[in-house]
Amino acid sequence: MDNGAWSPTDSTASATVLVIGDAPEWVATVSSTLESTPEPLTVETEADVDSALERLRADVIDCLLCRVDSFDRTQTALDRSADELRPPPIVCWGTADEPGSVLENGAADVIDPSLADDRARVVARRIRTVAERYRAARSATTYWSIFEHLPDAAVVHDQSGSFLEVNREVSTLLGYDEATLYDLSVDDLETTFDAEALESMVVELEPGESKTVEGRNERADGTEIPVRVSFRRIDDGTGPRVIASLRDLSELKARERDLERSLDLLEQTEEIANAGGWELDVRSDSLRLTDGTRHILGLEADATPTIDDVLMKYHPSDRSRLDEAVSAAIQTGVGFEEMARLETTDGPVRQLRLRGEAYQRNGETVRLRGAIWDVTDWMEAQSELNQREAHLSQAQSVANIGSWSKDLQSDEISWSDEVYAIYGLERDDETIDHQRFLSLVHPEDRQRVDREWERAKRGAPYDVEHRIVTTDNETKWVRQKAELSFADGEPVSAIGVVQDITDRKTYERRLEAQNEHLEILNRIVRHDVRNRMNVIAGYAALLEERSDEPTPLAETIRSVADELVSISERIRTANQLLSDETEVIPLPVDLLVEDALDEVTETHDELEYDCDLDDGLWIWGSEAIGLALENVLENAIEHNDASTPRIEVTADAAPDDDVVILEVADNGPGVPPTERELLTGDRQRSQLEHSSGLGLWLVDWIVSSVDGSLSIDTDDGDGTAITFAFPAAAPTDVTLPCER
Numbered sequence: 210m211d212n213g214a215w216s217p218t219d220s221t222a223s224a225t226v227l228v229i230g231d232a233p234e235w236v237a238t239v240s241s242t243l244e245s246t247p248e249p250l251t252v253e254t255e256a257d258v259d260s261a262l263e264r265l266r267a268d269v270i271d272c273l274l275c276r277v278d279s280f281d282r283t284q285t286a287l288d289r290s291a292d293e294l295r296p297p298p299i300v301c302w303g304t305a306d307e308p309g310s311v312l313e314n315g316a317a318d319v320i321d322p323s324l325a326d327d328r329a330r331v332v333a334r335r336i337r338t339v340a341e342r343y344r345a346a347r348s349a350t351t352y353w354s355i356f357e358h359l360p361d362a363a364v365v366h367d368q369s370g371s372f373l374e375v376n377r378e379v380s381t382l383l384g385y386d387e388a389t390l391y392d393l394s395v396d397d398l399e400t401t402f403d404a405e406a407l408e409s410m411v412v413e414l415e416p417g418e419s420k421t422v423e424g425r426n427e428r429a430d431g432t433e434i435p436v437r438v439s440f441r442r443i444d445d446g447t448g449p450r451v452i453a454s455l456r457d458l459s460e461l462k463a464r465e466r467d468l469e470r471s472l473d474l475l476e477q478t479e480e481i482a483n484a485g486g487w488e489l490d491v492r493s494d495s496l497r498l499t500d501g502t503r504h505i506l507g508l509e510a511d512a513t514p515t516i517d518d519v520l521m522k523y524h525p526s527d528r529s530r531l532d533e534a535v536s537a538a539i540q541t542g543v544g545f546e547e548m549a550r551l552e553t554t555d556g557p558v559r560q561l562r563l564r565g566e567a568y569q570r571n572g573e574t575v576r577l578r579g580a581i582w583d584v585t586d587w588m589e590a591q592s593e594l595n596q597r598e599a600h601l602s603q604a605q606s607v608a609n610i611g612s613w614s615k616d617l618q619s620d621e622i623s624w625s626d627e628v629y630a631i632y633g634l635e636r637d638d639e640t641i642d643h644q645r646f647l648s649l650v651h652p653e654d655r656q657r658v659d660r661e662w663e664r665a666k667r668g669a670p671y672d673v674e675h676r677i678v679t680t681d682n683e684t685k686w687v688r689q690k691a692e693l694s695f696a697d698g699e700p701v702s703a704i705g706v707v708q709d710i711t712d713r714k715t716y717e718r719r720l721e722a723q724n725e726h727l728e729i730l731n732r733i734v735r736h737d738v739r740n741r742m743n744v745i746a747g748y749a750a751l752l753e754e755r756s757d758e759p760t761p762l763a764e765t766i767r768s769v770a771d772e773l774v775s776i777s778e779r780i781r782t783a784n785q786l787l788s789d790e791t792e793v794i795p796l797p798v799d800l801l802v803e804d805a806l807d808e809v810t811e812t813h814d815e816l817e818y819d820c821d822l823d824d825g826l827w828i829w830g831s832e833a834i835g836l837a838l839e840n841v842l843e844n845a846i847e848h849n850d851a852s853t854p855r856i857e858v859t860a861d862a863a864p865d866d867d868v869v870i871l872e873v874a875d876n877g878p879g880v881p882p883t884e885r886e887l888l889t890g891d892r893q894r895s896q897l898e899h900s901s902g903l904g905l906w907l908v909d910w911i912v913s914s915v916d917g918s919l920s921i922d923t924d925d926g927d928g929t930a931i932t933f934a935f936p937a938a939a940p941t942d943v944t945l946p947c948e949r
Contacts, residue, residue, distance in 0.1 A: 222249070224340035224344065225251045227254070227261060229275045229279070239274065242329050242333075243333050243336065245329060248330065250333060259286070271340035271341075274299075278303065280311060284314065295347065300317050301316045301320065304322065317343075356374065356376055359378065362376065362383070363455070365450060366395055368451070370404060373450065382426075382455060382457055416442055416443060416444045419441040424438060437455070476500055482501075483501075483583040486579070488579075491539055492575060496514060505561070540574070544579075547563050548563075559585045561583055562581070563579065563582075564580050565578070611624065611630070611631055612628070614702065616702055622646060631687065647659060649677050651677060668693075672688070687711075691705025743770070749766040752766075793915050795829060795939065798860050801834060804835055805838035806842065809846065813854070815853060820859075825940060851877060858873055868934045869937050876928045877928060908931075
């Protein structure tokens, strides 16, 4: 090899010489001559060249020996086979007229037969020298071929790291051409170890000793790659040299990183899923567990439990069943899946799910692999979900409400049991889709329902009331309400409820009819009765004027007529309050009380009153709150039998309840128990019971309309206290009704 490459030779090995000749006596003479010498030669014979070629194809021959007169024939035959064979050198035996021409034509040597008698060892040594040169060349060629065709990059360098030989894989790996590499050294390429460290590693090795290290090499383009270097020190008499192979670890490192990420993902997955894996080697009875399994079982990271150790961690009632499942899987090769309870030292019993698969070889189970899950939380959640579903189903049944969902891609609708009950259908295998749903809608409502659904698919709310026709031709009213989900602007799903509102619709129709009747009656009371009462009162007044004597009868008629007119006016006021929509606004308590007292004292100057109001009290109310206060104050005066009517008004806040308490107390006889019980709801209203007037009824209606409350406390003829509770409000700067 060039560049001083090292190649293996062995000067003591025997050289094989093949003697070719068709004269048996000559062949025998030559063979005996060579074998009689102490030179390490192995002599073989063949009668002709064709046989010799077959021998070359089968055996390793170091030298051919033939007579001079047969050299040309032998040389020609070998040349024809040069493509498939590497022919060994030819030594000619005999006297040649021109030995030089024979050597020029390719002979390795020409042996004079006369030497065989006196100096046979010289002849043998010359032949062996030719054989050794060929063997050395063949060995070097074989070594170089192996070196050049190694799958890994390979180099030969001296102790200082200078390259003596490189194969072509080095250029491929590092991107340098071969000529450039011979100008470099290991230190020029290696970035992990410096030159001193590299030389130290070589010196520390004994001849023939190997070592493997991992480092990084810089490529011709400046990038670095991880490499694994395996090198051996050799000594061939010229000083220590190193044969090294380099393997690119980029792919291996990438796989290692992938493996690390996979292991990290496995750990995270096991932690999130509260799961783990395990493997039982049946032959060695050894058990391998993942970190997730160790965590579930409460084992230390370095613990090496046996299968029996693990079984002892389970509930005593479950151990034999698990042991039998494992044994059966080993015997039959069929996997198993079991639920078992795990006993813990610092907490409640955990519920585990275990699964195992058998792996067989030649019909024998060699290992079990499986997984384990802690399903305690899942089972508790499932139990709670089942309870909720049961409660939901019961609630839907009680409330006559059903739920449904729809996949708009497949146009498939799922109904709860209550929906089927509302529609009078039995569950069957027929799919509920939009067309089947529309077929159940009343014919007069289908177009409107379908139109509302199309609007909902464009983002509008879906809340529609319509009629349906059940399978037994019963007409029902239902209310459909749904929310749709969208993806990229397109509707993909919907979830909704349907409620049977037939009873409500029936009640609404009855209420509308009653309201219509009440409106007619109200107009009669407000107009006809009031007008006629005014006529009666007028005639009673004329009777009183024309009579010379007092006429109590006419006075009574006029008084009753005036009272009926007053009741009519209160009915008109009540009707306005109940028919108009109430606007709730913040109101100051001090101004409300002040205005109400001003109105009352204009017509009742004998009234004495006292106010104790906390500062800054505001309530949520309406314009009618002032009227309610006036009614309470007037009622306290008009039904007061004391010589001097007296009223106390107090107001304070109840922060815990976020309300304002307003109380009006008088010194009158009190509200009759029957009327008080009717107002508070303690007595059932009937046609035979009525209040003495509409005043307190109006007050109760007004207070209720703003989410307030009213209570009455009478102290056995020693006065009445009427207490209001209003929602508290924050002060505002807006113009109030009482300030207009």
